[in-house]
Amino acid sequence: MNDSVPVTEQNPDEAAARSALVERFPEAADQLDAYVAVLATKGIEWGLLGPREGDKLWSRHVSNSLALVDVLPLGSDVADVGSGAGLPGIPLAITRPDLRFTLVEPLLRRATFLNETIEELGLEDRVRVDRIRAEDSDDVFDVVVCRAVASLDKLLRWTTPLFLPNGELLALKGQSAEREVSEAANWMKHAKLRAEVLEIRAAADVEGTRAIRVTRA
Ligand SMILES: C[S@@+](CC[C@H](N)C(=O)[O-])C[C@H]1O[C@@H](n2cnc3c(N)ncnc32)[C@H](O)[C@@H]1O
Numbered sequence: 001m002n003d004s005v006p007v008t009e010q011n012p013d014e015a016a017a018r019s020a021l022v023e024r025f026p027e028a029a030d031q032l033d034a035y036v037a038v039l040a041t042k043g044i045e046w047g048l049l050g051p052r053e054g055d056k057l058w059s060r061h062v063s064n065s066l067a068l069v070d071v072l073p074l075g076s077d078v079a080d081v082g083s084g085a086g087l088p089g090i091p092l093a094i095t096r097p098d099l100r101f102t103l104v105e106p107l108l109r110r111a112t113f114l115n116e117t118i119e120e121l122g123l124e125d126r127v128r129v130d131r132i133r134a135e136d137s138d139d140v141f142d143v144v145v146c147r148a149v150a151s152l153d154k155l156l157r158w159t160t161p162l163f164l165p166n167g168e169l170l171a172l173k174g175q176s177a178e179r180e181v182s183e184a185a186n187w188m189k190h191a192k193l194r195a196e197v198l199e200i201r202a203a204a205d206v207e208g209t210r211a212i213r214v215t216r217a
Helices: 012-024 026-045 051-055 057-066 089-095 108-121 152-163 174-183 185-190
Strands: 077-081 100-104 127-130 143-147 168-172 193-200 209-216
Touching (some): 012 026, 012 057, 026 051, 026 057, 026 089, 057 089, 108 127, 143 152, 152 168, 152 174, 152 209, 174 193, 174 209
Parallel strands (some): 077 143
Antiparallel strands (some): 168 209
């Protein structure tokens, strides 16, 4: 790859995904560009994303994260559990200024990256980092979101106290959604929870995905 030419000019999938997302969220374009630039440089240098993810940031990571944009309740307090480099929390915070986010991330290096990125993007008034494991947190949120962290079964054991009694879990899952719901069925019955699988996408011209929504039965 030629480092002097932007990835979106070298990769048509990246260019198409960026253009679809910027068209859908014009007010957020500058902050999304700034976030993707941080991921492409420091995110990869610090090892938060693999070196081969650099040309998939819009088409895989940002568009997948933003698939949740229309299903988050207005004005809610959201926890992004296992936020890593800020996915899905940071793209959602950029495009939904009505929401407050807590990025729950136990690893020091990742929490440092998140704090620096939030400051660089000017999101400090609505986004904070909690350097803790989800199962050790005493906070309660309207919504818990997560992506690529653990199986639904394990996620529920960690996060149920964070969103009950009145909130919900929205776990980005893709193809494995139905299987994970079946595998967690016993535990959900025991904990009086119900799950539904949502087909979602960030914009008409980007790839869709699936999320599992879990609420009290
Ligand atoms: C594969 S990464 C995914 C990061 C990001 N969500 C994404 O989609 O790119 C999983 C993240 O979950 C975090 N994690 C692992 N166990 C956790 C726990 N018990 N509570 C909160 N975060 C956890 C890890 O430190 C890591 O940053």
